[in-house]
Amino acid sequence: MPFDQYRTVVAAIDRLTTQVGRVADAMEMPVVEADDAPKTTGDDGPRVTHWLPVPEPDRELRARIDALGGPAGTEH
Numbered sequence: 001m002p003f004d005q006y007r008t009v010v011a012a013i014d015r016l017t018t019q020v021g022r023v024a025d026a027m028e029m030p031v032v033e034a035d036d037a038p039k040t041t042g043d044d045g046p047r048v049t050h051w052l053p054v055p056e057p058d059r060e061l062r063a064r065i066d067a068l069g070g071p072a073g074t075e076h
Helices: 003-027 059-067
Strands: none
């Protein structure tokens, strides 16, 4: 096969590769810009006031706390 025929074959393969690339690009999923802005909702839901459940003290403990002047950090 003469040199010119090799060049013709290589050029045809290059064109085919280009066409296959264009078809693959056309079949890609379209790029959709995502809205990454934070979403806020109404402020009517319950609020977290502490991370662990804090049980109410029983009556006897509550009476002892009240007899000592109430829970620490509170003013009466």
